[in-house]
Amino acid sequence: MKYLFALLLLTPVASSLSAESDPPNIVLIFIDDMGWKDAGYAGSDLYETPNIDRLASEGMVFTDAYAAAGNCQPSRACLISGQYTPRHGIYAVRSTKRGPVQEMRLEPVPNTDDLPSDNFTIAEAMQSAGYATGMFGKWHLGKEAGVRPQDQGFDVVDTMDPEGAKSSSAGDPKWIYRITDGACDFIEQNRDRPFFLYVSHHATHMGIQANKEMFARFRVKEPGSQHRNRRFAAMNCQMDDGVGKLLDKLDELNLNKNTLVVFTSDNGGLPQSSQDPLRGFKGMYYEGGIRVPMVARWPSAIEPGSRCSTPVINVDLYPTFLAAAGHVPPEATKLDGESLLPLLSKEGALARNAIFWHFPGYLDHASPGARDRVFRARPQTVIRQRDWKLKLYHEEWLLDGGRDTIATNRCVELFNLSDDIGEQHDLSAEMPSKRDELLDEVLAWHEQVDAKLAGEREDAAGYSRNSLLYSP
Numbered sequence: 162m163k164y165l166f167a168l169l170l171l172t173p174v175a176s177s178l179s180a181e182s183d184p185p186n187i188v189l190i191f192i193d194d195m196g197w198k199d200a201g202y203a204g205s206d207l208y209e210t211p212n213i214d215r216l217a218s219e220g221m222v223f224t225d226a227y228a229a230a231g232n233c234q235p236s237r238a239c240l241i242s243g244q245y246t247p248r249h250g251i252y253a254v255r256s257t258k259r260g261p262v263q264e265m266r267l268e269p270v271p272n273t274d275d276l277p278s279d280n281f282t283i284a285e286a287m288q289s290a291g292y293a294t295g296m297f298g299k300w301h302l303g304k305e306a307g308v309r310p311q312d313q314g315f316d317v318v319d320t321m322d323p324e325g326a327k328s329s330s331a332g333d334p335k336w337i338y339r340i341t342d343g344a345c346d347f348i349e350q351n352r353d354r355p356f357f358l359y360v361s362h363h364a365t366h367m368g369i370q371a372n373k374e375m376f377a378r379f380r381v382k383e384p385g386s387q388h389r390n391r392r393f394a395a396m397n398c399q400m401d402d403g404v405g406k407l408l409d410k411l412d413e414l415n416l417n418k419n420t421l422v423v424f425t426s427d428n429g430g431l432p433q434s435s436q437d438p439l440r441g442f443k444g445m446y447y448e449g450g451i452r453v454p455m456v457a458r459w460p461s462a463i464e465p466g467s468r469c470s471t472p473v474i475n476v477d478l479y480p481t482f483l484a485a486a487g488h489v490p491p492e493a494t495k496l497d498g499e500s501l502l503p504l505l506s507k508e509g510a511l512a513r514n515a516i517f518w519h520f521p522g523y524l525d526h527a528s529p530g531a532r533d534r535v536f537r538a539r540p541q542t543v544i545r546q547r548d549w550k551l552k553l554y555h556e557e558w559l560l561d562g563g564r565d566t567i568a569t570n571r572c573v574e575l576f577n578l579s580d581d582i583g584e585q586h587d588l589s590a591e592m593p594s595k596r597d598e599l600l601d602e603v604l605a606w607h608e609q610v611d612a613k614l615a616g617e618r619e620d621a622a623g624y625s626r627n628s629l630l631y632s633p
Contacts, residue, residue: 184486185459186348186420187287188358188411189478190404191240193233193299193366194443196430197452198387199397206385209398212405213456216424220458221467221505227474227545228428231450231520231538232443233366234301236427236475241302241313242280243479243496246519247612249277251302257522264535266556267615269522275303276313281494283479284314287357290488295347296320298340298361315359319343334370334396335363337403345410352414357482360407364400367431371395387435418460421485423478425455432528440584441530444537446518446552447584449530457505459485469504472545474516477501497610515546517606521555521615540615544603548579551589551599555614564600568593573600 197203200210202217229239230246238244238251246252250273253259257269276282284294295317296310303309311318321336333339344360364370369392379391379398388394404424411417428443429450430436441447455473457463476498483490484500503509524537531537540555557572567573568590575589575596589596606612 183419184291184355185461186356186358186416187292187482187485188344188360188407188420188422189482190407190422190424191237191298191359191361192400192424192426192454193361193363194428194431195365195397195400195426195454196434196436196442196449197439197454198436199365199430199434200454202456203454205388207382207388207391207394209394210401212401212408213424213454215408216404216422216456216458217466219460219465220422220456221463221469223455223457223473224468224470225472226425226453226455227451227472227516228426228453229475230518231428231446232524233299233427237299237301237361238276240427240475240478241276241282241284243283243476243490243494243498244280245476245497245517245610247610248495248497249273249280251276252520252522253524257520260523260525260536265523265618266560267540268618269540269615270613272522275305275308278307278312280313281491282313283482284310284357284359286314286479286483286488286490286494287486288314288316290483290486291355292486293317293347293351293354293356294359295344295351295356296359296361297343297347298336298359299363300361317347321363332372334372334399335366337362337364337399338406341403341406344407348410348414348416352416355486362400362403364403365393365397365431367433369393369396369433371399375399387437390433393431393433421457421459421462421482423455423457425475426453429453438583442528442537444524444526445528445531446520446538446541446543447530448578448582450537451518457501459505463505464507467507471504471511472516472547473501473504473511474498481505515544515602515606517545517603518543519607519610519612521613542603542607542612544599544606545578546599546602548577549595549599550576550578550584551596551603553600553603559614560617567596567600575599 200213202214228236230236234254235251238249242249257272294315296315297319300310300320375395379395432442436449439449441449480498480500484502499511519542521540542553544551552574554572557570561570573589574587576584
């Protein structure tokens with residue numbers, strides 16, 4: 162296995178949550194495109210997610226949880242590597258140059274398609290800590306030898322067909338049950354040793370799929386005032402059924418007490434499912450594109466029905482799982498997250514000052530809530546520090562005078578999420594000292610992680626500002 166030296170450097174660490182004689186099993190349930198409002202416990206007036214709601218009632222709900230990117234491939238790369246996007250270079254799905262080129266003022270940083278093989282992944286770290294590792298479902302980080310999940314630390318793998326859920330049967334939409342059955346078999350086979358299980362569903366990504374019984378069930382249900390798409394509700398409920406079967410297996414084998422289950426999503430929700438009061442959807446770096454549902458259940462360690470409003474992000478899961486296992490990563494491994502064990506136990510707080518996002522490219526198909534009429538996202542870096550959120554737009558920063566003309570060039574937006582979770586009121590002009598404080602944090606972080614910015618395009622003469630800024 163690569164990083165053989167890690168076997169020598171991966172050392173035990175004391176923790177109040179990892180002090181049991183038997184290290185906990187760890188199950189990560191990762192949903193595709195499930196928004197912050199797409200569960201019953203989050204207040205949906207149409208969706209039925211009794212099993213996810215059960216997790217929420219038996220564990221801790223993170224109200225301010227985030228994906229580390231606005232769409233699936235970079236978010237998954239951040240999860241598996243424990244690193245922010247500038248370190249691994251995966252910023253988008255396939256290309257960072259998506260949309261009308263004549264409307265792009267900058268040349269985006271090229272995208273990396275595969276998670277680099279020299280990365281010491283979360284699965285390899287868990288292997289080194291003595292865990293059996295299994296992965297079932299969507300990988301999306303490379304198909305060639307060297308970058309497949311079986312090459313990146315997973316002992317048992319079923320990634321389905323290369324075309325993903327497109328080939329799933331009418332009776333098993335998006336292979337929800339094939340993924341779940343494989344995961345349950347893995348649990349059965351490893352019940353007598355600690356295991357790390359990554360269950361990565363294709364649902365609730367488009368297109369909308371559910372079996373005929375589930376569609377029939379929701380066809381007669383009255384739509385809600387916020388959520389009205391009954392076909393999407395059926396797909397969401399089918400996914401929840403798969404979650405329930407997995408939880409039942411843990412109960413059946415009496416493994417639930419010492420199993421840490423984390424449920425979350427790879428990015429924000431879809432336009433087909435309202436995320437109100439959040440602004441935006443998948444692909445954006447407003448809250449609707451990056452804020453996600455997240456629940457952690459560990460009956461022997463987490464208070465049932467608890468809630469946490471500390472901002473957390475999916476790069477935190479790598480150090481969290483390793484710390485729960487009683488180990489720390491090798492010194493040579495750069496991790497950008499922080500263990501959440503102090504939050505899970507309510508015994509402490511996180512040490513960090515802020516969390517960040519970096520997207521040096523373009524995503525087309527502006528959805529409701531986008532900043533302009535053409536792109537969902539333009540090149541930008543984002544920081545959240547406590548209740549404050551600042552977005553730095555690279556085009557205006559690099560081409561329109563930067564800090565010298567910051568009062569007029571609209572290179573930043575500043576929001577206070579405590580009283581403006583919908584990001585409707587840009588405070589950058591009203592609060593210049595807070596704006597400049599957060600901007601300095603962003604620029605320092607650029608240096609820390611070697612974040613590359615998009616470059617000026619020589620053929621951008623035809624660009625017009627007519628399509629650009631408008632109020633949300």
